[in-house]
Amino acid sequence: MTDSTTPGWQSFLRRFVTRRPIAILRLEDYQYGAILNSRKGMREFTLNIPHDYLREVVAPCLCLITGTRLRGVQDHDDGEEMLYVGVIKSKQVTATLDTRIKVERTARVTPSASQLVGLIQEARAAERFSTRLADPSPVTKLSPKLSAILVDTMASSRGNHGALRMVSAGLDQPPLGPSGRLQGEAIDMALKVFGLSGDAPAVHLELVKGRESRLVGARLMEDSVIEHDARQVPEFQLVGSDATGRAMFRKGQQTLEVITANRKKLEEVFGVDLIYINHFHDNLVMVQYKMLEHDGAGGRDDWTYTQDRHLSKQLSAMQRFSRRVVSSEKSYRLSDDFFYLKFVRRYGDSESSFLLPLEHFKALARGPSRAPRSKKVHLSYTALEGRYMRQTAFHSLLQSGYIGADSSTTAVLQTLIEDLLSGGDALVVAIQRKTTQAEDDADHARRMQDWDDTEAGYH
Template sequence: MLAGIFSVWHFVHRATFRLSKGMKDSVATASVYVLNVRPERRETLLNAEPGWFGGPRASEPVPAFGHSRRAPLVVLAAFEDGHLTHVGEARKGASAGTGLVRLNMVSLEALNRPIPFEEVIGRVPAKFRSGLRRTISNGGLLSPKTMSAVVDVLSEMDPVLREKLSSMSASRRRLIAALGDREKENLALQKETLAAALEISGVGTQGILEWTPETVERTSFLDGLGAAKVREDVMLHADLASLPGFNAIREAPHIAVRTFQSETDSAVRVTVVMANRLPLEEQTGADLIYFNETYRSFVLVQYKALEKVEDEHEFRWTDEDQFSSEIARMDNLLADLDKIEPDTNPDGFRLSSNPFFLKFCSRIVFNPDDRGLFPGMYLPLGLWKSLTQSGRLKGARGGNLLTYNNVGRKLSGTEFITLVAGSWVGTTISQSASLETMIRSVLESGRTVTFAVKRSPPPIPATAAEALPELDEGEALHPRKR
């Protein structure tokens, strides 16, 4: 058993493990690090400041190891010779000297009983015992197959651990593998829209790692997050119903919603609704529609995959295909937005009021253990139109061809997030009132709409504002932490 509610495993509970296929095409995978804590460091680490989940937030230099900082990392710690005693969430940190890196443990929780190394080693298949004995005795990262075997053994040893570790076992891998190619592609694109919304809002993408296939109802990625609410709950949300365009969202047969909150600033939160008309395997992609409630600004992002051809990533299309139809749809919607009177409200100022962006992704792989964004490039619709009209996007035989080399200027992920987060681009306040047509158009195309709303913190009541103490100039520039 575990002592108390083992909340740190909520982070780990959704992890799956796969071997990367080559360095160039590798994806971030979850890992387990075994830490043998030196006797002189044990009291110091256990008495460290509390982490997010109540356990100590400690850091220890360890030999350098390979692991993506974007993927989950679990630490099994031995604070007693020859016994696993604690488990926690970890991060691979910066260099701690020649050949060393920091192992940052966000929280540590004690097991109900110390588990002897030999008890674990004796229960794994024989082919893993030699490598496991070496790693568990010296400390370090477990190999993916050994780690999977260890997870299965720990699940058998304790019913509570079985519940917490079930998603790390072979059964979870089988559930993911059973998803069809189209299902996995659509889940990957929906996960990308969610990650982009969380990054733009400043909430962070940690919540993505909670995904599990066991609760997926074959409609959206959001269904796989335990706290997502079902359609009936969405209909009760009067605050969402008042948002521009939400009438179109509520018409979709399949809806899931979840609110994500920043772990560092409780005032920062984003509500995400995923809506679609078709089963997961029949959907044709996903669009992100991001709404900043403070500045009443919408931005829409459509995602396209770049194909790898020899040493170059490229995107090809024809003037009569689905992509050209989607561009024409954006043009028609933009023409309607342009008919709306200019916005003179300072909060409505935009560097560009064209809300449409394209993201061309060099890799679309469904990996629920990677909370990062797909590599790729963002193009504003206006730049895309200019590129196509200039003839720059033509191949050697006259076909339409986009590559990293011929596109010229493009927005990186950081640049795009900065522009959208500050509402420097997007619809004006007056334009945002007429977004229902755009949302309905996306749903009718068979794509999933990820409708993300960064919510404004509630205003301070007048009486409360009057009660706040006045700050002198120095304290206003450097306020005390409360």
């Protein structure tokens, strides 16, 4: 049963599994070892399974994945039961006898499947689940009622909340408002500047309980995700009620930390949606996102921006802060202007977006770009005639350190973050830095553990 205190993702999962019940997916020891050793590991994989076992499974659906992590090569009986949740995203007939399923968003939950039986409060439900687990079939579909009971049983452990919340995001496709869409685009841009694709896996993901963050859609390199009530993010002076998520990405010896947070009167401080700090080149860039609306008047096919009610305050905030900053000491900077406005089409391909430096935008605002008989700024994509910066060029210049302010403003940025409170639009902070020795050691230990598990799985 659920009540008013039940998290939204849990309520959604209960409703979902009553329509599309949970499927138990059993991995043989050799399959588990091979998947661990694959390029994407457990987080995403495909399997070919005989048709008959999948006839009643409707994709997408929630699945429980069972496997055994062998502890030693010689003793095959001495193993640790592993339990994962994931999403069977699709199934497709690939041969006369087999159907291929694609499994995504897997994350480990506890305890093991056999121990989970003892946590089910309803005796008949526990007996039915135990019977289903004993079925040797590679896939077993559960009943709707048992599926809902299992969701609540797994959710009774706080340690499973992050994994279940991430899985629910893979099944739920709520309509995105402008704030959520732009936060997702800002995260994607930060990853691209870092040299990673938008679906690059995170080595660590923290989600704050009760807070919405587009990071919930991030893929994981590890098999766990954390949801917490922390009043601050570890190693960051960040008020807990402000932070909504934190993810860490690796590229060689570099680390990108992406923090999402709610903002309070952000226009009065910086007036931006994305703050990117690159400690390798000591440059900092702040970006304000604006939406382009389609303009089909008079048979035209154009995209325009007309000044919104926030622009004046945002520009004033940028201007006040810009005057206080000393130009970067890095002589190779092509420009030390670190405020940019990014214009994104409300509908359609985000790759068609473009950026304008603050000074260029102000020059356009003083010119004929104003709407007729109006004091508002009006920008036409066609009228700009290519006088803008494409995001690929922006990524390259930012990544190489040719644009942006010196990172001496980091202290001011931390002051901003500490002052954020919930209830406003979304902010993304992306910090690129050198990977610490402790993080490097942890990565190495994880790789060695995966290697040991894989070697054991093959024997």
